[in-house]
Each structure stands twice: as structure tokens, then as C-alpha cells.
Amino acid sequence: MKITLNVNATPHDLELDPRTSLLDALRDHLDLTGSKKGCDHGQCGACTVLVNGRRINSCLALAVMHEGDEITTIEGVGTPDHLSPLQKAFIRHDGYQCGYCTPGQIMSATGMLNEVAEGWPSNVTADLEGDTDLTREELSERMSGNLCRCSAYPGIVAAIFDAAEEDRPGADQKSIEEKRVAAE
Amino acid sequence: MTEHLKMDKVQPRMLDETGQGAITVPMDRPEGRLKVAGQATYAAEYKAENMAYGVLVRATITKGQVTSIDEGSVTSLPGVLGVFATGKMPRSPAQGTAGAAPIQPEGRVDYFGQPIAVIVAESFEQARHAASNLKIAYEAETAETDPETASEIDVPDGQLLDQGDIEAAMSDAAFTVDATYTTPPHNSAAMEPHASLAEWHGDNLVLHGAYQMLKFNREELADSLGIDPEKVRIHSPYVGGGFGGKLGISQEAIAAAVAARELKRPVRVVMARQQVFEMTMRRTESRQRVRLAADKDGKITGLAHEDRVSNLPEEGFSEPTAVASHFLYGGENRFFRQEVARIHRTTAGSVRAPGEAIGQLALECAMDELAEKTGIDPVQLRIQNIPEKHPESGLPFSSNSLAQCLTDGAERFGWSERKGVGKRREGEWFVGMGVASAARTNILMESRARVTLNPDGTALVETDMTDIGTGTYAILGQIAAEMLGLPTEKVTVELGDTNLPGASGSGGSWGAASAGSSVFLGAKAIRSKIAKSLGCAPEELRLKDGIATGANNRRPLAELMSGPISEEGHIEPGTTMEEFAQSGFGAHFCEVGVNAVTGEVRVRRMLAVFAAGRILNEKTARSQGHGGMIWGIGSALTEAIEHDPRDGRIVNHDFAEYHMPVHLDVPDLDVMFVEELDDHSNPLQSKGIGELGLSGAGAAVANAIYNACGVRVRDYPATPDKIFPHLPE
Ligand code: FES
Ligand code: FES
Secondary structure: EEEEEEEEEEEEEOOOOOOHHHHHHHHHOOOOOOOOOOOOOOOOOOOOEOOOOOEEEEEHHHHHHOOOEEEEEHHOEOOEEEEEHHHHHHHHOOOOOOOOOOOHHHHHHHHHHHHHHHHOOOOOOOOOOOOOOHHHHHHHHHOOOOOOOOOOOOHHHHHHHHHHHHHHHHHHHHHHHHHHHHHH | EEEEEEEEEOOOOOOHHHOOOEEEEEOOOHHHHHHHOOOOOOHOOOOOOOOOOEEEEEEEEEEEEEEEHHHHHHHHHEEEEEOOOOOOOOOOOOOOOOOOOOOOOOOEEOOOOOEEEEEEEEOOHHHHHOOOEEEEEEEEEEOOOOOOOOOOOEHHHHOOOOEHHHHHHHHHHHHHHHHEEOOOOOEOOOOOEEEEEEEEEEEEEEEEEOOOOOHHHHHHHHHHHHOOOEEEEEEEEOOOOOOOOOOOOOOOHHHHHHHHHHHHOOOOEEEEHHHHHOOOOOEEEEEEEEEEOOOOOOOOOEEEEEEEEEOOOOOOOOOOHHHHHHOOOOOOOOEEEEEEOOOOOOOOOOOOOHHHHHHHHHHHHHHHHHHHHHHOOOHHHHHOOOOOOOOOOEEEEOOOHHHHHHHHHHHHHHHHOOOOOOOOEEEEEEEEEEEEEEEOOOOOOOEEEEEOOOOOOOEEEEOOOOOOOOOOHHHHHHHHHHOOOHHHEEEEEEEOOOOOOOOOOOOOOOOOHHHHHHHHHHHHHHHHHHHHHOOHHHHHHHEEEOEEEEOOOOHHHHHOOOEEEEEEEEEEEOHHHHHHEEEEEEEEEEEEEEOOOOOOOOEEEEEEEEOOOOEHHHHHHHHHHHHHHHHHHHHHHOOOOOOOOOOOOOOOEEEEEEEOHHHOOOOEEEEEEOOOOOOOOOOOOOOOOOOOOOOOOHHHHHHHHHHHHHOOEOOOOOHHHHHHHHOOO
């Protein structure tokens, strides 16, 4: 089938087997191998990408379902020379070991922070009507679909908190930087 | 030139003298930018011109013989290029450090899910579809799959020990424990599935693979194909986790290589997650009987650790379950015996900390039971039973800071706040604390690396060592930088290519010590050359930030070098490994809540204190510690492979059913390192850390459960169904 996928703001014309998952389209047909395949069954989160700003497991989607959607992969978040604050925080906090789950963790965290900002409740949110605070429990609950067998969870959590603070509207960037330097 | 060292005697503490400040510091991983940007390239991400895709086809019987493969059932399907590798397909992956082909059974089936062939097609979708259509006929035989009722049992001599009189010690003791513990099988479950891309250039094979020990893997692959190892090159610069699961060459590599040779085009084979579970190594299940005899003061007089594990017929590996029980605690009367049931379940092999990981689940729980009986605090009981020297061989320890780990940890964790069994209740939660010792044998392996210093003050480290997430890129760069007096960003590290000098590989927690020592030696040889040009003795030479100082002389490196200096370092284990008992030690402290309504356990906080010699990078070492502790949580609470009792197949062969810890299972973790240098281990004075963090960790969780609610779970994992019926009212 001929389809056009919009990935990281670039349209790509593709001729695909209708059985091709979005993940395989990215990895095998567009050479965007930053999205990882850990299970191909929606059970690990390594393949997480954003579709129209929402996080999904790209292994559970057929590529042909996403014609016309805005797809963002890790390659669209930052490059080795121009990393996003979250990517930098993962390095600082050693929020990885082998690095295989890492793009998925970062994509998932990006989507998750938007969900919190928009007030979406989670399974551990006490008050479904009120604002959602990014507590440790909220963060862990919301990231539990992203497995890390190296078990870098402590570093991942620290990195997400760190980047979230930097990202907060009105955050005092100077004091954040000072704190960071002091910590190191 | 090669600088060679056989570790026969204590080496000077050179890294204390160099003064660059590159070692031990918590440096960020140099490859981190690539990893977080999705630019680090793992095996399945290489592409080759005209590449075809292979999918493995597997047995649907447990035991028997393949009588026919109906290739016609798939060859007419779109895109299918053929069915390959039936003759060369290995039964199992090679065991770690085998260095020779695994068994290639030519159609004999020994477990459900064993690979039979690879189907290759123009696309992955076509190959996958064809694989589900291939008709295979078998002559099936009945198979034994239950280790408890197996008729064939081996008793390995190497695991037998009978010292003193354990029976007399038990009957004379003031206090005894005689308890049986069971642990289920585990899978390494690295997030990256096994993957290989095979490309032939004439007679030469290049394999992009996901492997831990390239020097050995090359021999294994060549032997499996019947070719000269010189003709094989394996490339694994990034490996998405190993944990023992990628120690030996596995089926996808051999299948890809055979198919590519026959098709004369590159072939990539990637395992599906279910295949990883069913046909790579599992950790054996175990039944362990631990007996402890103690006098009235709680001094251990007898210790016995017997176990039954399993493996396929003809597999040489058996889980060294009791390995650390031989030296963690004293007692003159000792007895050890292992039984290996020969059954038809997926191959048993090394999964992170083989032996210690499950042996300490039993021993450290038994110690908790002994503490309870004697009324002695569990921390104190352990400290007072630490032996002066190895209680069997009589060898001195190269270093043993277990007592300090326990003492410092108790202090930091607030152990004195621990209440009696079932005495702390917070709402619907019983809360308790547990402790366990950790020990993981320390090993040095032969390893080589080339170090090159350039006149512009940059350096290059090259070795076929791997980084499976352990921090190799970081620490090898730090060692070279420290020795050559360069800022770490001036050192580049090239890994994961068998064209480079052969290293120890990543496994057995020996990688950092072994590969690190080879880099140390290469850099040391370069120092000697610089000293010579400067006109000073090597001991006098100071190298810092690209400046050489010595014999009242001070010159930038560039002035002392006419061109790059390249030296190979070569380390070999020597007599210090025979003359000293070597192990890393540690202590785990854990606080859990047990839900009084559901029996669910939540780990609330955890601390580990490690003594692992010189720490080479505090950041990556800490992450290794975290990883081990979290594996400990998994082994204590959730992880278990379930075999179908009818045919031995693994029924929970994916991440939805095999429960590894996720974010919400993991609380804040604290890691502390005690200051220690081990002069007998290697010239870096370091010890392995990758598996130490797991050893004992799960027992601390189980012991905390007992302290919280009085339920002693001896059948791991401690799922709610094993706790709930026994909770106090
Ligand atoms: S690969 Fe998509 S969730 Fe695991
Ligand atoms: S960093 Fe290895 S799986 Fe997460």
C-alpha cells in the first residue's frame, strides 16, 4: 500500500505491507531506529512515540492507521548535539544503563508530563476533579508501562523530576542551575 | 609491544599516586548522548544492501525427532526465499565462555520451543507469516519435565563437600534451623531481544550481534559453522542488556549465518520476545535445604546447604547454588551436595549472579530464622559468625569488609528502630525491616587492550570488550585518562569488535577488573616510554593534564613524542586467585509494608552497602547497585517462570505474564560504598560489582515481610496468596 507518514514534521511516502506495524515502518523503512522493539506486544514501552502529542506503543499500531497523523519519535526530540532538557537530565542522573529502553522512557515521560499538565488523573490520583500534582507515586504509576530491565528506575525518576522542574511555567532557572551545580 | 602481567603478587597502588582525578569520580557515560537521542546502534538496527529477513521456526513437541519438514508448505507463499539451517541449528545457546559450538542435534528435539529451522523471506511480515505455516512432522517421545520426579539425577563431584560431622553438630547444637526453600526459574529478559545480521564477504563472515563475550562468541560461531575463527568478525558496540542471557552464541546468529551463506545475501534474524523466553537460557528452579547448628551464644558450629536444580541432558552447566555458603559464615562442620535433575525444559544457564542470586535467598533467610531462635539481633548474629579465613580451604580473604557493611548500614538505615515481629502497624499495613548479607565471588580473567597516546594529548582505547550497560565506555576511558594524565574527554574508547584485542567479555562481574587492568597495563607501558624520553625513572614520572614532570623536568607531551605511542596491555590471573579467597561483600536493608487486607507487599525503602574494592566510577557503580537491588525485589516478590506440567513449556513467555519490577514497584533506594582497596584482586585493587547488588537483596525483602507480619515465606516469590492466609487477625 502507498501511504504518507508525517514523522518529526517531515512527510515520507512509503509503499508498505498492510501488516507493517508503525514501529517497523519507523525502524525498517525510515531508518528511524531510535524507537526500540522490546516485545512487539505492547508490554514494555520501548517503542513509545507521540501521535498528535499523545504517547502510544507504536508496535501495537499498524502504520496504515496513521496516515495524516503527526508522529514524533526520539529523533524529533533532540539530537546528540542539541539535546532536550529531559535527555540531558537522563545523562546527568544516569537514567539508563544499556540504553535500550531509554528512548521509550523519554518519549513516554514527554507525553506523561503533558497529561499531568492537562490534569488527566491516573490510577493513584485521589481527587479526580482537582489539579494533579506530580508526586513520586503519580510519576511512578504513570511511567509503569515503560520497563527497564537494567532497572535504572531511580535515575529515570530523578531525571524526570529534574526536567519537569526546569519546565514548570515560571520556574526559576537560575536557582535550578545553582542547585544542580551544588549537587555535583 | 605488550605489557604483560600475571597477577602473582600484590601490585603497587598506582591509581592512588597518579593524581589526574579521573578515576572513581561520578563521570557521566560518554556514550550517553547517543543513547538518549536514539542514535546508539543495536544489533537489529544495522542494515545491509539486499538484506533478507529470517524468522525462527520452533518445535511443538517436547521430545522426539523431526521426521520431515514440508518446505513445499511455504515456498509458494509470497516473498519466501527458503527454509534453512536445519542441519546446523543448535539446540541451545552456548554456555558462557564455552568457546566451542553448542550441541547441534540435527532434528532431535529436547524441549518445547526448540528452534528447528529459519524461514527467510523478502520482508519480516512475509517470513513471520510463512513461519506460522511451515508443516513439520515429528516422532514424539514421552519426556520428563518435572525436576522433583525426574528419574535421571546427577550428583556433580565438584559440588560435594563433607567436612567434620554435620549430623553430630546438629544433634549437639543449642539452636538449629533445618528449612527447605524453593525458588522458581527466571529469565534474564534483557530489553533488547537477541538479534543478528550476517553478511558474507567471500569466505569471511561479519555478524552484527548482541553479545557479551565476543572473543568466545567468535570461536563458538566459527565452530558451529565449521570455519576458521579468523574468518569471523563479530560486531557488538551496543548491547541492550545481557544479564547472562547473551553470554554464548545463540540460535539466531547461527541461523542467520547459514541462511546468508546459502542465499548469498545478508540475512537478519531477530528473536521475538516469546522466543527469548523459550529458547535462550533460563535460571534453573531450585529446592534448597539449609541446616544451621549454633551453640548457646549463637556461634555457628555446623552449616549444610543441599540443593536440587535441573538442566537438559548433556548440558555441562549446573547452577552453583551454594557458592557463597562456603565462605560467608564459619562453623567447622559443613556439608554440601547438589543434585541435577535431567529434564526437558528450556536450557538452564547463567542468569545474573548464577548461584548467589538464589543461594542467598535461602541461606540469608535461614540466618534470619536462626536469629529468631537464638534471640540475637540478625545484624549481630551475622557479624559474630564472619570467619577469620575461608572455613573450608583455610585461605585468607583478600579483603572482607562484611562486618563494616553490616554495621554502617544498620546505622544509616535506622535499624535500631526495628520492632518485634508484627509489632508495627500503620493503618492497613504491617511494617517491618529485614537484613541480609551479600557476597559474590571475585574473578579476574585474561584480557587484552590496546592504548594509543597521540602527541596532541588525545588517546584511544581499543578492545573487543563489550558495554552491556555496565559502564565499560566510561570506566575504561577513566582508567586511561588517569594513567596518562589526560582529561577524560580526551580519551576515546572503541569496543565491541573482534578485530580489536580480545578481552574477558562482560560476565561474572569480572569485566571491569579484567578489561580495566589491560587498559591500565597498556597505559603503564606508555608511561614508561614517556619517562624515558623525559629522562626519569617511570616511578618518578607525573602526568597531569597533558604535561609530563620528572627528574626536574617539565614538558608538554607533544614535545616528548615524535608520533603516536601504541601499547597493548595483557592481564592474566595468577596465584593471588589461588592463595586468597576473593569476594565482594555487602549488606542489604529493607523496609516493607504488608497489606493486612490483601497480603500485598510494597517495598518502602532499601539500602545496600557494598565493599567492592576500588570504585572506578561512583555513578555507574551506584546504578549497578540499584539494578541488583531491583532484581532482588523482583526475585522476592514477583518473578517466576511457570512451566506447563504436561509438556514443560513456558506458559508465561512475555512481559505481561513474567513480572519484572516496574517503576511503581521501586521505592527510593540508597547505596553506600565502604572504602576498601583489594591488593590481591588486580592492579586496580577493584572487585566486581554487577552481581553483588542482587546477591542477598531478595532475602532482605523476605526477612522484612516476616518482621512485618510474622509470615515466613520459604517458597519464592512471596506473592499475596502465600502471605494472606497466614496473616494475623
Ligand atoms: S515493543 Fe512496543 S511495547 Fe514493547
Ligand atoms: S537502560 Fe537497559 S533496559 Fe533500561
